[in-house]
Amino acid sequence: MKADVSSSGPPLVELKGISKRYGDLLANDGIDLSIEPGEIHALLGENGAGKSTLVKILYGVIEPSAGEILWEGRPVAIGSPVEARALGLGMVFQHFSLFDEMTVAENIAVALSGEWSLATVRGRLSEISRTYGLVLDADRAVWTLSAGERQRIEIVRCLLQNPRLLILDEPTSVLTPQESEHLFVTLDKLSAEGCSILYISHKLEEVRRLCRRATILRAGRVVATIDPRASTAREIAALMVGSEVGEIRTDAPHVPQEEVLRVDHLGMPPAGLHGQALKDINLVARAGEVVGIAGVAGNGQSELFAALSGERLAERADAIAIAGRACGTAGIDARRRLAAAFVPEERLGHAAAPTHRLSENTLISHAATEVSRSGFILVSAAKRLARSIIKSFDVRTPEGDPQARKLSGGNLQKFVIGREIIRKPKLLVVDQPTWGVDAGAARLIRQALVDLAREGSAVVVVSQDLDELFEVADQMAVIHQGRLSPLKPIGEWTREAVGLEMLGVAQAQGGAHAV
Amino acid sequence: MRFELMPRTSVSPVARALAPVVAFIISFLIAGFVIWLMGRSPIAAFDVYVLQPLSDPWSLQELLVKATPMALIAIGLSYCFRANLWNIGAEGQYVMGAVLGGWLALNTHGTEAGFWVLPLMLTLGIIGGALYGLIPAFLKTRFGVNEILTSLMLVYVAQLALDYLVRGPWRDPKGFNFPQSVTFDPSATLPPILESGRVHYGFVFAVIAVLVTAVILGRTLFGYRLKLTGDAPRAARFAGFNSSATTMTVFAVSGGLAGLAGISEVSGQIGQLQPSISPGYGFTAITVAFLGRLNPLGILVAALVVALTFIGGESAQILLKLPLDLTQAFQGILLLCVLAADALVSYRIRLVTRGGGK
Ligand SMILES: Nc1ncnc2c1ncn2[C@@H]1O[C@H](COP(=O)(O)OP(=O)(O)OP(=O)(O)O)[C@@H](O)[C@H]1O
Numbered sequence A: 001m002k003a004d005v006s007s008s009g010p011p012l013v014e015l016k017g018i019s020k021r022y023g024d025l026l027a028n029d030g031i032d033l034s035i036e037p038g039e040i041h042a043l044l045g046e047n048g049a050g051k052s053t054l055v056k057i058l059y060g061v062i063e064p065s066a067g068e069i070l071w072e073g074r075p076v077a078i079g080s081p082v083e084a085r086a087l088g089l090g091m092v093f094q095h096f097s098l099f100d101e102m103t104v105a106e107n108i109a110v111a112l113s114g115e116w117s118l119a120t121v122r123g124r125l126s127e128i129s130r131t132y133g134l135v136l137d138a139d140r141a142v143w144t145l146s147a148g149e150r151q152r153i154e155i156v157r158c159l160l161q162n163p164r165l166l167i168l169d170e171p172t173s174v175l176t177p178q179e180s181e182h183l184f185v186t187l188d189k190l191s192a193e194g195c196s197i198l199y200i201s202h203k204l205e206e207v208r209r210l211c212r213r214a215t216i217l218r219a220g221r222v223v224a225t226i227d228p229r230a231s232t233a234r235e236i237a238a239l240m241v242g243s244e245v246g247e248i249r250t251d252a253p254h255v256p257q258e259e260v261l262r263v264d265h266l267g268m269p270p271a272g273l274h275g276q277a278l279k280d281i282n283l284v285a286r287a288g289e290v291v292g293i294a295g296v297a298g299n300g301q302s303e304l305f306a307a308l309s310g311e312r313l314a315e316r317a318d319a320i321a322i323a324g325r326a327c328g329t330a331g332i333d334a335r336r337r338l339a340a341a342f343v344p345e346e347r348l349g350h351a352a353a354p355t356h357r358l359s360e361n362t363l364i365s366h367a368a369t370e371v372s373r374s375g376f377i378l379v380s381a382a383k384r385l386a387r388s389i390i391k392s393f394d395v396r397t398p399e400g401d402p403q404a405r406k407l408s409g410g411n412l413q414k415f416v417i418g419r420e421i422i423r424k425p426k427l428l429v430v431d432q433p434t435w436g437v438d439a440g441a442a443r444l445i446r447q448a449l450v451d452l453a454r455e456g457s458a459v460v461v462v463s464q465d466l467d468e469l470f471e472v473a474d475q476m477a478v479i480h481q482g483r484l485s486p487l488k489p490i491g492e493w494t495r496e497a498v499g500l501e502m503l504g505v506a507q508a509q510g511g512a513h514a515v
Numbered sequence B: 001m002r003f004e005l006m007p008r009t010s011v012s013p014v015a016r017a018l019a020p021v022v023a024f025i026i027s028f029l030i031a032g033f034v035i036w037l038m039g040r041s042p043i044a045a046f047d048v049y050v051l052q053p054l055s056d057p058w059s060l061q062e063l064l065v066k067a068t069p070m071a072l073i074a075i076g077l078s079y080c081f082r083a084n085l086w087n088i089g090a091e092g093q094y095v096m097g098a099v100l101g102g103w104l105a106l107n108t109h110g111t112e113a114g115f116w117v118l119p120l121m122l123t124l125g126i127i128g129g130a131l132y133g134l135i136p137a138f139l140k141t142r143f144g145v146n147e148i149l150t151s152l153m154l155v156y157v158a159q160l161a162l163d164y165l166v167r168g169p170w171r172d173p174k175g176f177n178f179p180q181s182v183t184f185d186p187s188a189t190l191p192p193i194l195e196s197g198r199v200h201y202g203f204v205f206a207v208i209a210v211l212v213t214a215v216i217l218g219r220t221l222f223g224y225r226l227k228l229t230g231d232a233p234r235a236a237r238f239a240g241f242n243s244s245a246t247t248m249t250v251f252a253v254s255g256g257l258a259g260l261a262g263i264s265e266v267s268g269q270i271g272q273l274q275p276s277i278s279p280g281y282g283f284t285a286i287t288v289a290f291l292g293r294l295n296p297l298g299i300l301v302a303a304l305v306v307a308l309t310f311i312g313g314e315s316a317q318i319l320l321k322l323p324l325d326l327t328q329a330f331q332g333i334l335l336l337c338v339l340a341a342d343a344l345v346s347y348r349i350r351l352v353t354r355g356g357g358k
C-alpha cells in the first residue's frame, strides 16, 4: 500500500473557492487547495493570513461563507468535528482543547465519543506510544504538563482514530528541536502508511524538510503553490509577506548594570503529584541584559515562571528579590508594583481572557495603573492603551476593539507582549515569546525584547527555541529537571554544551535521557 | 441521530435584544396550551394572569411588594453567579437577616426606643445575611468544600432555627399559642413609601441596589474582577486577583442583600416573625437572576415578571380553580424559553444524522 496511487485517483480532499467573511474582513477569499493521499502538504502564511480559519472550516468547526469541499471526489458538507472525524479527519488545534483537571487518558476518552472506555484508551495509548515513540503517562493530570506534552496528547488523540487526513496547526511551535525531529519521523511514518497531512508552520526549514508541496496564503488568498525544497526559506518568506525579513539589530553593546532580579536558592515543591519541583535555583538578571533560559519542555519552566511571577509563592521572602526588594512571598500584584512584568506561555486563557475585548484585557496587567482611578475603570484610557499597543506592535485586528479570541494566534501574542513592554518594566519575564508567530512578527518581538534591555531593563526569556536564545540573550542558563545550570555569557555556550545540559548529561554524567 | 449546537459566527444585536420578547410570547403560548389541555379557556387565563393584575392598582402595588425581595436577592446572587460561584442558599441568608434584625425589634418591643431602631434593624439584617453567607464561602476557600452543598444545606438550618425561635423563646405569650412573635412596634416597622400605599421602602432599596450594582459591575475594577474570575480563572490569578478574597466578598454581598430582603419583608410586610416568612423567594431569585441574564436592570424587570406570575397564579387559583403549582410550572417554562432563546441567538441547531462517534 504505497502512496503512488496519488497521481491516478482523485485527491483525498479538495477545497474549491472557500471563503469566510467576518463582518468586513475576508479571512479566507476563494481558496483552492487539494491534498493527495499520503501527501504532507504545508499551509504557510504570516499571522492572520487565514490558515487557522481554513483548517477550521475543513474540520467543520466553522462554516464557510462560500465554497465546497470534495472528499475523494465527492462533495461533502462537514458540519461539525464529529462528522469530520467520521470521514477520517483528525486535527490538532493551535490552541489546546484539554481539560486541565483531568488526566491524560480521561481527556482522550472524553473527546472520543462512543465506545472508547478508559481501559481501551489506556491500552491503545501505550500501543501508540510504542509505535510512534510519543511517550505519555496516562494518569497524569493535564495541568501539570508542559505545552509540549499537552500537544503530544492532542496528536495521540488523533492517531487513536486512524485518521486519513491529519491537520496540524503549528505543532512544533512549542517543541524543542529534538521533539520536533521526533514528530517529523512520526509524520514521515504516517505518510508512508498513506495518511495525508496538512501542516501549518511558521518554521520554513522544517517545512522544507517535510513537505513536497506548500500552499502560501497572504491576506486570505492563495498567492502560490510551490515545492518548498526548490526555493530557499528566504524566498518563501518573501512570498508570504510580500517583502523580505530582516535580522535583529543590536547596535548598542551589552552593558550590564545593577541587579534587577536575584533568585537565591529557590526551591519549590511540585504543584500536585506530578509537577516538576524546583531545586536550588540561583539566577541573577541585571539591567541592560537579556537572560535566556533554555530547556526541554516540562523541565520546570512553567514552575519557574510561576515562582518568578508570584502566581506561586516561595517559602522565604528573600528567595526572590526584584529591584533589591525581597518579594518571594509577595503576590504577582506586589511584584508588578516593583515594576516587574510577566508574559506567560499560554496566551489564551492565561495571559488574556478569550471573550473579553482587548481594552478589557489591558486591565489584567494594568489594573492599578493609568486605566483605573480609585477602583473605577477608565474606559477611554483602557481603549487608548489597547490602541497604542495595537499600533506599536503591529497587531492586526479584525475590528477596532475585538475580543481576544478573534485575533489570530500570532497577533494575540504580539498584543500580550506589547501590553507588558509598553509599561517599560524594570524586569520582564517572558515564557516562549514567539510561540506561533511568523518570521516577521518574531523579529519584531525579539527586537522589542532586545531594545527593552538596551534601554535599561532586565529581560528574562524562557524559550525552547535555541536559535532565538542565541539571537537575543546576553547570558544563558539551561533548566533540566527543575535545576538550573550556572549562568554563562552567551559567547561561552556552544550548541553542544546546551544540548548536554538539556539532557542533564553535563550534571549527571550520562544520567537520565530526555524524550 | 442527534442535535448539535454550532456557534454562530456573527450575532446581530437586534436578535439579542428581541430574544427575551420572543421567549416571552412562546412561553405564553405553551402555558396557554397547557391550560387549554386542562379544559380552561387560555384567553380567560391570560386575562386573569396578566391583564387584570396590570390594570388594577391594588395588584400593581402587590406586584412591587412581591418583586422587592426577589430583586434584592437576585441582585446579590448576580455577583456570585458572575464569578461562577454557586450560592444556592439565599433563602437561608434571607431568613438569618430576618432573624437578626427581628431580634432587635423584639428586644425593643414596648420600650420607648426611637428612630434609631429601624436603621439598626436593617443593618443587623444585612449583617446577619452576610455572616450566614460567609459560612459556605469560608468552607470553600479554607477546606475546598463545594459551596452548592453547604449553602443549600444551611437553608434548612436557618429555617429550623427560625421555627424553633418563634415556637420557643420568641413566641408571643399573648398569642394564643400560635407560633409567632409579637407584632413589631411602629418604630421597628418599615413604612410605606406613600402614606396610603402598600409598597414599603424595601422597593427603594431594591432600586438603589440595581443602580449601584450596574455601576459596580460595569465600571469598577471589582466588577471586572468578578467577570474575569468567571470567564477565565487562570487569567484572573495572573491578574493578581485573589480568588479567596473574591469568593468571600461576593458571598458577603449576596448574603447581605438577601438579609436585607428578609428584614425588609418581615418589618415592612409581615410585621412579625413566624415560621414561614417566604414562599421560596430565595430559590425563585435564582430563576430571576438568570431570567435577567445577570444584568441588574434585567433582574429588576425579571423580578416584576415573576411577581406577576405569583399574583396572577393566586387569582387564577381563586377565579379559574387552576392549581397554584401551575405558577411554578409557568416560571420554569419562562426560564427555559429565555435560556433557549439566548442559546439560539448565539448558536444554531444542527441535526446530525450520520453515526455519532467515529
Ligand atoms: N471569530 C472571529 N471573528 C472575527 N475575526 C476573526 C475571527 N477569527 C479569526 N478572525 C480574523 O481572521 C483572520 C485570519 O485569522 P486566522 O486565525 O485564520 O489566522 P492564521 O493564519 O491562523 O494566523 P496565525 O499564524 O497568527 O495563527 C485574522 O485577521 C483574524 O483576526
Ligand SMILES: [Mg+2]
Binding pocket: A051, A052, A053, A094, A169, A408, A409, A410
Ligand atoms: Mg492560526
